[in-house]
Amino acid sequence: MADNNLILNENHTTRADAQKNHALLLETARRLFEERGVEAVPMSAVAEAAGVGKGTLYRHFENKAALCQALLDADQRDLQERTLRRLSAGGGVPENLRWFLTQVILFVDHNAALLCESAHDVNRSMLEHPAHLWWRQTIRGLLLQQRTAGDVDYTADVLYAMLDARMIYFQRQFLGYSLDRIITGLAATLERLI
Numbered sequence: 001m002a003d004n005n006l007i008l009n010e011n012h013t014t015r016a017d018a019q020k021n022h023a024l025l026l027e028t029a030r031r032l033f034e035e036r037g038v039e040a041v042p043m044s045a046v047a048e049a050a051g052v053g054k055g056t057l058y059r060h061f062e063n064k065a066a067l068c069q070a071l072l073d074a075d076q077r078d079l080q081e082r083t084l085r086r087l088s089a090g091g092g093v094p095e096n097l098r099w100f101l102t103q104v105i106l107f108v109d110h111n112a113a114l115l116c117e118s119a120h121d122v123n124r125s126m127l128e129h130p131a132h133l134w135w136r137q138t139i140r141g142l143l144l145q146q147r148t149a150g151d152v153d154y155t156a157d158v159l160y161a162m163l164d165a166r167m168i169y170f171q172r173q174f175l176g177y178s179l180d181r182i183i184t185g186l187a188a189t190l191e192r193l194i
Contacts (some may be wrong), residue, residue, distance in 0.1 A: 002182075004084045018060075021050075021052055021056055021060065022060050023045075024050050024051075024052070025046060025050050025052070025056075025057060025060055025067075026044055026070060026071060027062070028049045029041070029046045029051075029067055029071060030071055032045060032046060032049055033071075033113065034112070037113065038068065038113040038114060038116075038117045039113070039117065040148060042064075043058075043063070043067070046067070053159045064117060065117060065118045066118075068114040068117045069119040071114055072111055072114050072115065072118065075107060075110070075111060076107075078124075079103060079104070079107050080134065082103065083100060083103065083138060086099060086100075087138075091129075093142055093145045093146040094146065094190075094194065096142060097139065097143070097146070097188050097190060097194075098190060099143040100138055100139070100142065100184050100194040101159065101163070101183075101187065101190065102183050102187075104135055104163045105163065105168065105179070105182055105183055105186065106179075108137055108163060108164075108165050108168045109168060109172065109179055109182075111165075112165050112168065112169050112172070114129075115165035116165050116166060116169060127160065127161065127164055132163075135160060135163060136156055136160040138155070139159050139160055140152060140153065140156035143155055143156055143194065146194055148193070148194045155193050155194070158189075158193065159186070159189070159190065159193070161185055162189070168182060
């Protein structure tokens with residue numbers, strides 16, 4: 001019976017080490033990405049800086065896009081929770097829709113490099129990613145509550161497409177738009193659409 005306890009304890013230790021490695025890899029990647037930029041840091045640099053082998057890194061994250069998605073997870077959950085609280089509290093639909101669009105723009109701007117890197121994953125557009133499709137669902141739901149005339153789905157698509165990280169990156173980096181201009185411009189577009 002004592003031997004069984006040793007085996008269970010050994011498995012528990014392995015899981016604890018795996019959790020510790022997972023957290024260490026996330027911390028290390030976040031630090032390196034902030035210091036050097038997401039594009040400039042290869043996966044091997046993350047493993048080396050964390051003091052683990054490449055095999056350990058790839059057991060936790062199959063590629064850099066998956067690592068970026070894991071780093072985005074906490075911010076994405078925070079946005080979802082704040083949105084649920086805001087919408088549960090009631091308020092006017094147009095105000096809630098403007099608030100939501102602004103919050104997503106701020107989220108995208110803050111996480112642009114991670115979002116752009118995670119978009120390289122597989123053959124999927126970032127707009128198709130389940131973690132972002134709820135943005136479209138929220139927009140559509142609010143448009144329905146507003147009783148927006150015309151094609152609600154298409155209107156939701158137009159607003160949703162403007163939240164794409166590559167679009168906001170293009171506007172910020174290549175066109176030189178300020179964050180305020182993007183927020184104000186999307187709010188003005190929303191007013192014309194509803």
